[in-house]
Amino acid sequence: MNPIHYLEQKQGELFKTYHNLHELAEPSWQEKQTSAYIRKRLTDAGISVRTFDQHYGLIAEIPGETEEVVALRADMDALLQEVDGVVRPNHSCGHDAHSTMVMHTALAIALSGIIPKRTLRFIFQPAEEKGQGALQMMKDGALRNVQYLFGLHVRPSFEVPIGKASPIIIHSSAGTVKGTIKGVQAHAARPEDGINAIEAAALLVYKLKQIKLPKEETGSIKMTQLQSGNNATNIIPETAVFSLDVRAQTNNAMDKLKQLATTAIDEVVLETGATISWSMDEYVPAAIENKAAKNLAASAITSILGSANLIPSCISPGGEDFHFYTLENPGIKATMIGLGCGLSPGLHHPQMTFNQDALIYGAQILTAAVLLASEQERM
Incomplete structure (x- = not known):
């Protein structure tokens, strides 16, 4: 049976899978039940x-005529967030939907009896929300022999309307800087005897606000957390702990922001006498456009939804660790598809919902994309 038609006939199974994965919801590096569920469904189908x-990541394969690989990636982890007053794992970023569509793409192709020209690999990745899962899967050989790599992410309605899709999501680079300022305690009546960590933090805020990128670059850096002080109000505080949110539309702009932040921090140290230790955590790179993968994804979208429902590109200020795959492996033809699905109020909102009919045409687009890529002549 044609796998595209198979997915249409099995839509009830896709909805059931989605609900099962939604209920399992496990945070980064703890995706034990989610992984076990996906593994059983795939192995039961002979994959x-x-x-x-x-870790709980998985790599599934459908052998092809050659050892060259077309890969499809899904993320499995949920966010840990407050929902109705209770902090719990919650799928508000759509990873349950992504795993559903990728898993059923594998099932549809396997059960169709098709022998693809290239081997098809399905990567179920942990810890995307930590920005660490892609790096781990690469260490474990997920990209061995990979020629093409596709991902997919559900999109808010204001980015991609329902019933439409984009062959590329142009994510920004994003990172979090964690830092500690160390000054010198003193009696508040003799501030000249100390180094005030709060004043050093205030100077840092001022200097960060002066950072400007060239007109052709887009990015921002701002302090989002600051903690300092003692129980006593008459002591100059010695320590302040801060966080910075750093975002840039391109990897070059992110490099410039990091250089400018380093200069600002060094200036604060010089002017105040405080010491500042810091590092960038939870960093993800910006998207890198690959025309070959983008064009294949566009053809897949058009084959399922028609040319009128193709959105040329989806620009998102958010970040995604999918782009580590391309940053670290520039020879791979890769793109992330943006799926319109009526998603509201927005990604990471605790009450996020979307139209589940998108699971069907999303899986069909992925199926068309990997089969098209499998047939491409070697470049």
Whole structure:
């Protein structure tokens, strides 16, 4: 049976899978039940699945005529956030939907009996929300022999309307700087004897606000957390702990922001006498456009939804660790598809919802994309 038609006939199974994964919701690096559920569904269909001792990621494969690989990636983890007054794992970023569509793409192709020209690999990745899962999967050989790589992410309605899709999501680079300012305590009546960590933090805020990128670059850096002080109000505080949110539309702009932030911090140290230790955590790179993968994804979208429902590109200020795959492996043809699905109020909102009919045409687009890529002549 044609796998595209198979997905249409099995839409009830896709909805059931989505609901099951939605209820399982597990945070980064703790995706034990989610992984086990996906693994069982795939192995029951005769698909070989590789597991790992140190994490819950999976790599499934459908052998092709050659060892060259077309890969499809899904993320599995949920956010840990407050929902109705209770902090719990919650799928408000759509990873349950992504895993559903990728899993059923694998099932549809396997059960169709098609032998693809290239081997098809399905990467179920942990810890996307930590910005660490893609790096781990690469260490475990997920990209061995990969020629093409596709991902997909559900999009808010204001980015991609329902029933439409984009062949590329142009994510920004994003990172969090964690830092500690160390000054010198003193009696508040003799401030000249100390180094006030709060005043050093205030000077840092001022200097960060002066940072400007060239007109052709877009980005921002701002202090989003600051904690300092003692129980006593008459002591000059010695320590302040801060966080900076850093975002840039391109990887070059992110590099410039990091250089400018380093200069600002060094200036604060010089002017105040405080010491500042800091590092960038939870960093993800910006998207890198690949025309070959983008054009294939566009053809897949058009084949399922028609040319009128193709959105040329989706620009998002958010970040995605999918782009580590391309940053670290520039020879791979890769793109992330943006799926319109009526998503509201927005990604990471605790009450996020979307039209589940998008699971069907999303899986069909992914199926068309990997099969098209499998047939492409070697470049």
